[in-house]
Amino acid sequence: MFTLGRVYRDGVTLHIVNSGVNLYNHMRNNHERLIGVRGFERASGGVIAEKLVRYLTSTDGVFYLGANKIATTQQDTSPTGPPDILTRWYHDAGGNWVSNTGIEGASAAGQISNEHYDTPTGLADIGVARYGVFWLFIHFDGDLHVVYGIGTYKLALAEMALVPILPDAVRDFSTLAAKIIVGQADPNFTSIVTAYEP
Structure with a gap:
């Protein structure tokens, strides 16, 4: 027996929805449904930590994109690691997204800045304290990939900050792993807050 749809009668009015089993291309339709509903979903790993002075590590991870299992390898952006590449995203003076894998200000490649935040017209200095x-x-x-936040905050406001508008390459091809807060000129992170459900 196959369900072809569902009907609800409200007096003389019929409400009909074609919701039966459609076996044609079932696997693809299910895969697309999973992507649409769940996106790029973490199963395990991908845990972010600080190494040395504002460098990053990420553990091996298992993620699902639709019905496809994707294994990511550990990353280490420090000079003592491979080092793996950290791509920074912020705006230039013309309001365009910039992707930078090299030095930014006094921050070395692979290191999170303790100097700058993003504005629509380029980087600005994080205020004192x-x-x-x-x-x-x-x-x-x-x-x-790290996207610079859009403010210079007191700590309580930094903790409440929300994800800013993202560049296409980040929005369409990645998953949020962590929120990092760092004080102006501080050598280490104030906090790393995981984006994963417990």
Whole structure:
């Protein structure tokens, strides 16, 4: 027996929905449904930690993109690691997204800045006794990408900051892994808050 649809009668009015079993291309339809509903979903790993002075590590991870299992490898952006690449995202003076894998200000490649935050017209200095917020994403292929936050905050406001508008390469091809807060000129992170459900 196959369900073809569902009908609800409200007096003389019939409400009909074609919701029966459609076996044609069932696997693809189910895969697309999983992507639409669940996106890039973490099963395990992909845990972010600080190494040395504002460098990052990420553990091996298992994620699902639709029905496909994707294994990501551990990352280490420090000079004592491979080092793996950290891609930074912020705006230039023309309001365009910039992706930078090299030095930014006094921060070495692979290191989170303790100097700057993002504005629509480029980077600005984090204020004295203020905090910057950085959003760390794991790309589907395992690379680490950080999007600069858009404010110079007191700590309580930094803790409440929300994910800013994202560049397409991050929005469409990654998952949020952590929120990092760092004080102006501080050598280490104030906090790393995981984005994963407990």
